[in-house]
Amino acid sequence: MASALIVYAHPAHQRSRANRALLDRISDLHNVTVHDLYETYPDFFIDVEAEQALLLEHDLIVIQHPVYWYNMPALLREWQDLVLEYGYAYGRQQQKLAGKGMWVVMTAGAPEHTYSETGVNERPLSDYFLHYPRMANVCHLDMKPTFEIYHGRHTEDATLGDAAEQYRSRLLSYLKELSNHA
Ligand SMILES: Cc1cc2nc3c(=O)[nH]c(=O)nc-3n(C[C@H](O)[C@H](O)[C@H](O)COP(=O)(O)O)c2cc1C
Structure with a gap:
């Protein structure tokens, strides 16, 4: 069975609603490791060798974070x-x-509608993250379609629950696909 490493970067996980709901929904999966960068490196001193070894042990690398200033949180960038x-x-x-x-x-x-040409954020969220497909290309990684949750702190509980369900099933299907190719 293929395995996934979730490289999780949330500077305030204790106050998280959206990311917490997602991670709670997959906490029973034994072949999925959640690697919380802010918990592991509160001083920002990253153990590069340990990180590189950890990535090699897994088949799917999940990069998960809240959007901060149209970008990834600082420790993930480091x-x-x-x-x-x-x-x-x-x-x-x-x-x-x-x-x-x-x-x-x-x-x-x-909210999602703000990320459009006519919305206050002027462009789709994916436009702010064009470096991810470039990163995948440079590293020869097979990038899956990005999973986005909008209005994270204010969505209805049921909507967030549905999103968590989709997140789980997408994760399981990617793992199955990778297992079949192994
Ligand atoms: C410092 C900071 C910067 C943020 N920047 C953005 C932003 O650029 N765009 C946006 O849509 N939300 C922004 N947010 C809101 C967070 O993305 C949102 O609260 C988070 O994704 C919700 O997930 P959580 O419940 O797991 O924390 C920002 C929040 C903080 C604290």
């Missing part, structure tokens, strides 16, 4: 710079993550 380094994640014949799956999961505070 992780990306240090862990996905030349000679490991990219470089001639040195793409150690090549062939693994990559799935981005993000939660936004603003």
Whole structure:
């Protein structure tokens, strides 16, 4: 069975509603490891070797975070710079993550309609995160369609529950797909 590593970056998980609902819904899956970056590295000193080894042990890399200032939280950005380094994640014949799956999961505070040409955020959320497909391309990762939750702190409980259900089933289907290819 394929396995997933959720690289989770939430600076205030104790106050989370949306991400917590997602993670709660998959907490029974034994082949899924939730790796909480802010819990592991409160001082921002990332153990690069340990992170690189952890990625190698898994088939699907899930990058999960709330949207902060149209971007990823700072520690995830630091992780990306240090862990996905030349000679490991990219470089001639040195793409150690090549062939693994990559799935981005993000939660936004603003409602979905604000992320459009006529909305206050002027463009789709995906436009602010065009670096993710580039990262997948450079590292030869197979990027799955991004999972987005909007209005994270204010959606109805039932809507959030449905989203958590979809999140779980998407995760399981990617793992099944990766198991079949192994
Ligand atoms: C410092 C900070 C910056 C934020 N920036 C954005 C933003 O640019 N766009 C947005 O839609 N929401 C933004 N938010 C709202 C969070 O994305 C939202 O509260 C979170 O995704 C909800 O998920 P959670 O319940 O797991 O915390 C921001 C929140 C904080 C604290």
